[in-house]
Amino acid sequence: xxxxxxxxxxxxxxxxxxxxxxxxxxxxxxxxxxxxxxxxxxxxxxxxxxxxxxxxxxxxxxxxxxxxxxxxxxxxxxxxxxxxxxxxxxxxxxxxxxxxxxxxxxxxxxxxxxxxxxxxxxxxxxxxxxxxxxxxxxxxxxxxxxxxxxxxxxxxxxxxxxxxxxxxxxxxxxxxxxxxxxxxxxxxxxxxxxxxxxxxxxxxxxxxxxxxxxxxxxx
Amino acid sequence: xxxxxxxxxxxxxxxxxxxxxxxxxxxxxxxxxxxxxxxxxxxxxxxxxxxxxxxxxxxxxxxxxxxxxxxxxxxxxxxxxxxxxxxxxxxxxxxxxxxxxxxxxxxxxxxxxxxxxxxxxxxxxxxxxxxxxxxxxxxxxxxxxxxxxxxxxxxxxxxxxxxxxxxxxxxxxxxxxxxxxxxxxxxxxxxxxxxxxxxxxxxxxxxxxxxxxxxxxxx
DNA sequence: CTACTATTAGTACCAGCTCTTAATAGCAGA
DNA sequence: TCTGCTATTAAGAGCTGGTACTAATAGTAG
Numbered sequence: 001x002x003x004x005x006x007x008x009x010x011x012x013x014x015x016x017x018x019x020x021x022x023x024x025x026x027x028x029x030x031x032x033x034x035x036x037x038x039x040x041x042x043x044x045x046x047x048x049x050x051x052x053x054x055x056x057x058x059x060x061x062x063x064x065x066x067x068x069x070x071x072x073x074x075x076x077x078x079x080x081x082x083x084x085x086x087x088x089x090x091x092x093x094x095x096x097x098x099x100x101x102x103x104x105x106x107x108x109x110x111x112x113x114x115x116x117x118x119x120x121x122x123x124x125x126x127x128x129x130x131x132x133x134x135x136x137x138x139x140x141x142x143x144x145x146x147x148x149x150x151x152x153x154x155x156x157x158x159x160x161x162x163x164x165x166x167x168x169x170x171x172x173x174x175x176x177x178x179x180x181x182x183x184x185x186x187x188x189x190x191x192x193x194x195x196x197x198x199x200x201x202x203x204x205x206x207x208x209x210x211x212x213x214x215x216x217x218x219x
Numbered sequence: 220x221x222x223x224x225x226x227x228x229x230x231x232x233x234x235x236x237x238x239x240x241x242x243x244x245x246x247x248x249x250x251x252x253x254x255x256x257x258x259x260x261x262x263x264x265x266x267x268x269x270x271x272x273x274x275x276x277x278x279x280x281x282x283x284x285x286x287x288x289x290x291x292x293x294x295x296x297x298x299x300x301x302x303x304x305x306x307x308x309x310x311x312x313x314x315x316x317x318x319x320x321x322x323x324x325x326x327x328x329x330x331x332x333x334x335x336x337x338x339x340x341x342x343x344x345x346x347x348x349x350x351x352x353x354x355x356x357x358x359x360x361x362x363x364x365x366x367x368x369x370x371x372x373x374x375x376x377x378x379x380x381x382x383x384x385x386x387x388x389x390x391x392x393x394x395x396x397x398x399x400x401x402x403x404x405x406x407x408x409x410x411x412x413x414x415x416x417x418x419x420x421x422x423x424x425x426x427x428x429x430x431x432x433x434x435x436x437x438x
Numbered sequence: 439c440t441a442c443t444a445t446t447a448g449t450a451c452c453a454g455c456t457c458t459t460a461a462t463a464g465c466a467g468a
Numbered sequence: 469t470c471t472g473c474t475a476t477t478a479a480g481a482g483c484t485g486g487t488a489c490t491a492a493t494a495g496t497a498g
Contacts, residue, residue: 034474034475034476049306050303050306052453052454052455053454053455054453054454062476062477063476063477063478064477065476065477065478066475066476066477068455068456069475069476078454078455078456079453079454079455080299080302080453080454080455080484080485081455083299083302083303083306084269084302084306086306087268087269087302087303087305087306103355130373132375134359134362134363134366135362135366135375135376135379136322136355136358136359136362136363139355139358139359139362139379140353140355140358140359143353143354143355143358144353144355147353147354154349156351156354156383156386157354157383158382158383159381159382159383160354160358160379160380160381160382161379161380161381162378162379162380162381163377163378163379164375164376164377164378167375253443253444253445271484271485271486272485272486273485281445281446282445282446282447283446284445284446284447284448285444285445285446287486287487288444288445291487297485297486297487298485298486299453299485299486
């Protein structure tokens, strides 16, 4: 333990006691035990992954080598690897979230007739507590499909009547099937049924407002 | 048009034609002119920002030094800086999307009675074409509030009857107000009205399934 | 023949590491 | 008190992917 140089060879009891209190003070204020430090290290890096070993060493008042040993023991990669992995997940996210214009992946589309999309329920879609998909994701898939099916410049949802018939869980694949039921001048009624392995999970009737570019209704 | 520097002031037709054939030949085989290469370099790095100078040098069959000169001229930062900036935007995204448990910010909550949340419509919520908020976001805010208002272990949406009364645009702040209308053994009916500056934009009646931990209905 | 561009090479230096060897302090048990 | 152990620190070589600078060379235009 980092004894200051002027104390390194001292052995008198008096001086030892002074050192003891000094150490206690240190622990209370700044220095932690190995376990504590490693726990904090893990959290610190998780929160601010861009921190260098040197900065960590300062933060915990230990040497850079100690930080490196700690990382080794906790198998925490070096700064550059951490940054890289953050950047990679970002790129993955961008690719995996073609949140662009349609929620879910459209696998069939007959404009103004019918459409099918699939959505794989992942961790980010579910309530953390019970792993049940949050309603609005299933709704979003259906609503999105109802928008996509409209063969017009503009398509907005005006009304919807929906029913969640059974909860969807993480890992399940929701297949949404949309069908145009009725079309009038400005409105199209689209029925969407969603299934998980042929079992109905969601049913919705969407009244869609079409075309005319700018409008006072829909969203 | 990308004329190399040594031709920039040239005006003779003859030389121009020679240049043309020269360029064609080169383009067919491998090496490109400086300008062409730099243009491609810029695109390549944009597409795959994780590429090193060495890999780029191989790709364009030039030396690493040439790539570095190119980057310098185009003011493209080094690999590590590129990765870092990608990673930084990722962290920003995560912070900007507290998709956690409630969509929108709850500003008032009386369990089993009433609740209010606000949601600021940003670029990521709207259709790119017309800047109108995609329906499911407004729905998500309302649905989320309906879930939050339920004073029970489990709350799932079973049915919903919704109406979008006017489109919401980017920059607008949606205030959702939820009120419990009716409560029976397992069901609670919540009415949610959303406004932008006191103007109604959305109205929904949510039938919520409560408690009993695991269930066959809802989502 | 000269001026100039484009390219390549080489050197020194840097951050932020890895991996290895070694020294030292403090403590517990025989 | 000596011995072994853990925790910490240090020192040194090597790596990657660069920056910054100097210099040499090939090719071309005028």
